[in-house]
Amino acid sequence: MENELVIMKDQQAVTTSLKVAEVFEKNHRDVMRSIKNLTAQNCAVGSMFVESTYVNQQNHEQPMYYMNRDGFSLLVMGFTGQKALDFKLKYIKAFNKMEAYIKQQQGLPQTPEEKLNLTMEVTVRLDKRVSQTEKDIKFLKETSEINSAQRYELESLRKKRVMKLVGGADSNYYREKHVKKVFSKISSDFHKAFHISRYEDLKKKDFEAAKKYIKNWYPPYDLKQEIDAINAQETLTM
Structure with a gap:
């Protein structure tokens, strides 16, 4: 090229x-x-x-x-x-x-009138460009997508939240490899909440809200009952 x-x-x-x-x-x-x-x-x-x-x-x-x-x-x-x-x-x-x-x-303009007209025209254009630039900056801040570091932070928060909810790596639920179901559910709920199909599609303006959502996410009743039931089986056999 x-x-x-x-x-x-x-x-x-x-x-x-x-x-x-x-x-x-x-x-x-x-x-x-x-x-x-x-x-x-x-x-x-x-x-x-x-x-x-x-x-x-x-x-x-x-x-x-x-x-x-x-x-x-x-x-x-x-x-x-x-x-x-x-x-x-x-x-x-x-x-x-x-x-x-x-x-x-x-x-270039030669007469005083031409120079004055050009100056006025440039001033108007500059005013419009400054105004448009401010609008563009606001638009980009609101619509640009999160970067790789922010995506990694969300994924780390998701893992931490899931592991806490299932009782950690020593829980019966985790050892029996049911944890994928919880990961799948939190991701599905997250995507629906922010109307996206992938974590990297999240807008930067929603990043803080996304972190709060993951930290406060809780599995639905039937899934929570399943986690508690399987973990309880571990307790009874100890």
């Missing part, structure tokens, strides 16, 4: 989903999935991404996306780390360079 971080397409500065995946060292399919999630959640986002194709090394046509500056900002805002910061700074530099080139080609 292109060696340039930012390219010009249809008189607009853009980058591609392939370039984002390459620089951020992510799978292209994951980047594509994130873009599709963004466009599905808000129709206004659709204009920031344009679906296209490229030919891979096996000479097969594959899907990809072009994205403008706003689309790029939405996509990578949740990416963290030094590499992510370096890439964002390089992108800003490349975008500014491209804008300077466009202005040079189109010519």
Whole structure:
């Protein structure tokens, strides 16, 4: 694909989903999935991404996306780390360079009236961009998914809760390998409660509520009766 971080397409500065995946060292399919999630959640986002194709090394046509500056900002805002910061700074530099080139080609305003009109126009655009950026930040905070560390924390809490409810690794219920039933039930209830199919689909805004849910989860009556009954059998044979 292109060696340039930012390219010009249809008189607009853009980058591609392939370039984002390459620089951020992510799978292209994951980047594509994130873009599709963004466009599905808000129709206004659709204009920031344009679906296209490229030919891979096996000479097969594959899907990809072009994205403008706003689309790029939405996509990578949740990416963290030094590499992510370096890439964002390089992108800003490349975008500014491209804008300077466009202005040079189109010519700068000469008369005082033209300069005043341009200043007013830029001020209005900046105000709109600041307002939109604030909305975008809020949107991303509310819709971005939990990271691997947060997912691991939830899974650890789930294991701790289940082990406590079944009486620990020394309980008869655990030794007889019934514990999978409890793991299955807590996961099923969790997914229903937060309307997700996998732990990694949980939104960051729901992370604290998810931890509280797991800590306070309790098995249904029939399952609790089963746990108590099997553990009681152990007590009677001791």
